[in-house]
Amino acid sequence: MEENKDITIYDIAEKLNLATSTISRALKDHPTISAKTIKKVKKTAEEMGYVPNTLAAGLRGNKSNTIGVLIPTVTQPFLSSLISGIEITARKSGYNVIIMQSHDSYKEEVSMAKSLYSSRVSGVICSLSMETRDTSHFQQFVTSNIPLVFVDRVPKDFNTFRVIIDNYAAGYKATKHLIEQGCTRIAHLTAGSEFGNLYSERKRGYKDALKDFNLPIEEELIVNLKSVSYEEGERESNILFDLPNPPDGIFASGDIIGVSAIQTAKKRGIKIPEELAVIGFNNDPISHIIEPNLSTITHPASKMGKASAEIILKNLKSLKRHEIKEITFLNTEVLVRESSKKI
Template identity: 75%
Template sequence: MKEHVEVTIYDIAEKLNLATSTISRALKDHHSISKKTIEKVKKTAKEMGYRPNNLAASLRSKKTKTIGVLLPTITQPFLSSLISGIEIASQKAGYNVIIMQSHDSYEEEVNLTQSLYNNRVSGVICSLAMQTQNTDHFQVFMDNNTPLVFVDRVPKHFSTFRVVIDNFAAGYKATNHLISQGCKRIAHLTVGSEFSIYHERKMGYLAALKDAGLTFEDELLVRLKEVTYEEAEKAANKLLDLKNPPDGVFTPGDILGVSVIQCAKKRGVKVPNALAVIGFNNDPISNIIDPNLSTITHPAEKMGKASAEIILKSLKSSKKDEVKEITFLNTEVLVRESSLR
C-alpha cells in the first residue's frame, strides 16, 4: 500500500514558482495578493490535495478555533437542543465544538476543565454539575482571557457571562397555573442544593402558594436524590399514600412529571380530575404520554445560540474588563391535558 504524502505550501510554491509567503497569503485571501493569483493558488492546492494544517496554525496563534462545551450529560433532550444551538452559531462562524460530559460529578468537572484548558480552546460554555458548589477551577480561563459562559445551571458568585431563564418566575407560573385550575393542595418535587436552578423553581412555587393564600405543608414538598424517573415514582407513591393526598403536582422536569402521571394511573388516580400535573422543559416525551403533560417551555436552542454568540463577540472584543452580561430568556406555560380541568 502506497504511503500518503502530505502536500505542503512548499510543494505548491515549487510547482507555481512562487514564494511560500505568497502561497500562504493567497490561501488566506490576503488583500496584498491579486485575485488572479489567489484563484490560481487555490486551484493548484485543490488539485494537489493540499490540506491546511490547523493544528500547527493553532500552536502558533495559541488558539484552536474550538469552543469547549462542558455539560452534565448529553442524553437529556434539553441539553441536546442546547448543543444544537451552540453548534449552529459556532459552525456558522467557522469554529469547531468539543463536547465533554461531567455526569453531574464535581471531580469529573474539575478534571475536564483542566483538559479543555490544556487543549487551548478559544472559549468555554458550561452548565454546572449537580454536585458543584465551588467553582474555583474555572478561574484559569478568566486568568488567561478565555471567554467563559455559564448556561442554565450557573454559579451564584462568579463574575462572567450567564445565559439563563428566570427559574423563580417559571416556578411561580407553573404553580399559579395549577392554582388557576382549582388545585388547593399542590405538591412539589425538588432536588439539588440551595444554589441550584431547582431551588429557584421551588422558591417560585412557595411564593405562588403564599400569594394565593394557600398554606404550605412540609409533607407536600419531596426532595429527590437525583432527577430520575425512579426517584419521582417513589415520591409520587409517598404523596399518594398521604392521608390527605395532593390534588396537584409541579415537577421541575418533564421525566418527573411523566413518572407521576404513570404512577397515578397505576393506582387508579385520575389525571387531571383527581391529580393535575405540570412538568418543565417541554421535552418530546411530554407530548407522548397520555394524557399529554402540561409543561413550562425552556428555550434550549436559543440559549445555546446566545451562549456561543457571546463567546464569538467576546473573542472579537478588545475590552477584557467589560461588565459581564446576564442574558435572560423567557418561558411560558404550555397547557395540555394533564392539568386542564
Template identity: 70%
Template sequence: MQEKKDVTIYDIAERLSLATSTISRALKDHPSISDKTIKKVKKAAEEMGFRPNTLAAGLRGNQTKIIGVLVTRINRPFISSLISGIEETAQKAGYSVMITQSHDSYTDEVNLSKALYDSRVCGIICSLAMETRDTSHFQKFIEKNIPLVFVDRVPKDFNTYRVMIDNYSAGYKATKHLIEQGCKRIAHITGSLHRNTYSERKRGYVDALLESNLPVDESLIVDSSGLTFEEGEMISNTFFDFPNPPDGIFASNDTAAVGAIQAAKKRGLKIPQDIAIIGFNDDPIASIIDPGLSTISHPAVKMGQTSAKKIINHLKSLRNNANASNKDNITEVTFLNTEVVARESSKKEL
C-alpha cells in the same frame, strides 16, 4: 499498505514552484496575493487533498477558533437543543465547537474544564453539574482572558456572562397554573437546592402557594439528585402513599414529571382529575406522553445562540481593543422568557 502522508504547504509549493509563504498567504486570502494566484493555489490544494491544520495554527497563535462546551448530559433534549443553538451560531461565525459532558459529576467537570483549557479553546460555555458547589476551577479562564459563559445552571457569584431564565418566575407560573386548575395540595419534585436554578423554582412555588393562602408542607417538597424518570416515579409513589396525598405535582423537569404520570396511571389515578401534573422544559416527550404533559417552555436553542454570540462578540471586542480585558468584572446576566404550555395532564374542567 503504507499510510498516505498528509499533504503540506511544502508539497503545494513544490508543485506550483512558489514560496511556502505565498502558499500560506493565498490559502488565507491575504490581500498581498493576487486573485489569480489565490485561485491557482486553492485549486491545487483541493486536487492534492490538502487539509489545513487549524489546531496547529491556533496553537502557534496560542488560541484556536474552537469554543469549548461543557454540559451535563447530552442525551437530555434540553441540552441537545442548547448545543444545536451554540453550534449553529458558532459555525456561521467561522468557529468550531468541542463538546464535553460532566454527567452531573463535579470531579468530571473539573477534569473536563482543564482538558478544554489545555486544548486552548478560545471561549467556554458551561452548564454546571448538579454536584458543583465550588466554581474556582473556572477562574483560570478569566485569568487568561478566555471568555466564559455560564448558561441555564449558573453560579450565584461569578463575574462573567450568564444566560438564563427567571427560574423564580417560571416556578411561580407552574404552581399558579395548578392552583388555577383547582389544586389545593401541591407537591414539588425539585433538583438539588444548592443549584440556584432549582432553589429559585422552589421559591416561586412557595410564594405562589402563600399568595393563594395554601399551606407549604415540607413533606411534599422532595429533592431529586438526578431528576430521572425512575426518581420521578419513586417520589410520586411516596406522595400517593400519604394519608392525605397531593392533588397536584410540579416537577422541575419533564423527565421526572413523566415518571409521575406513569406512577399515577399504575395506581389507577385519573389525570388530571385526581392528580394534575406539570413539568419543566417542554421536551418532545411532553407532547407524546398520554395524557399530554403540561410544562414550562424553556428556550434552549435561543439560550445556546445567545451564549455563542456572547463569546464571539467578546472575542471581536478583544481583537478591536488591545486594552480590553476579560477581568473587568463582567456581571452581565441575560434573562430569556418562559411560558406555561398547558396540556391534558393539568387542564381540569372547572
C-alpha cells in the same frame, strides 16, 4: 508522493516552485500577493486535496478557533437543543465546537475543565453538574482572558457571563396554573444543588405562589430528588401518594419526572387530571407522547445556546473584553395540556 499522505503547504510550494511563505499568504488572501497567484495557489491546493490544519494554526496563535462546551450530558433533549444552538451559531463564524460531558459529577467537571484549558479553547460555555458547589476550577479561564459563559445551571457566586431563564417566574407560573385549576395541596418534585440558581429559584417561585393564594407551605410536599430521572420520580411519587393526605397537584422540575408521576399515579388508579393535576418543565418530546399529554413550561434551549455562543463570539471579536457581565433572561410560558386541565 505516498498515497493518502496529508498534503501540506510544502507540497503545494514544491509543485508551483514557490516559497512556502507565499503559499501561506496566498491561502489567507494576503494583500501582498497578487490575485493571479492567489487564484493559482488555491486551485492547486484544491486539486491536491489540501485541508488546512485549523487546530495547528490556532495553537500557533495561542488559540484553537474552538469553543468548548461542558454540560452534564448530551442525552437530555434540552441539552441536545442547547448544543445545536451553540454549534450552528459558532460554525457561522468559523468556530468549531468541542463537547465534554460531566455526567453530573463534580470530579469529572473539574477534569473536563482542565482538558478544555489545555486544548487552548477560544471560549467556554458550561452548564454545571448537579454535584458542583465549588467553581474555582473555572477561574483559570478568567485569568487567561478566555470568555466564559454559564448557561441554565449557573453558580450564584461566579462573576461572569450568564444565560438563563427567569426560573423564579417560571416556578411561580407553574404553581399558579395548578392553583387556578383548583389544586390546594401541591407537591413540588425538585432536584439539583441549592448552590446554583435553577432549582432553588423554581422552588422560591412555587412557595411564593402558595403564599400569594393563601395556601400553606408543607415541607412534606417538597421533595428533593437525588437525580432528574424516571426512577427517582417514580420512587418519590409513591411516597407522596402514600401520605394520609396525598397531593392533588404536582409541579415537577423536569418533564421526565412529571411523566413518572403520571404513570405511577395511573398504576395506582389515581385519575389524571381529575384527582391529580401534573405540570412538568422543559417541553421535552416525551411530554407530547405520554397519555394524557403533559402540561409543561417552555424552556428555549436552542435560543439559550445561540445567545451563549453570541456572547463568546462578541468578546472574541472585541479588542478588549466586555466588562459588563451579561445576564440574558429568556421568557417562558405555560403550555396547558390534558394532564392539568381540570377547568
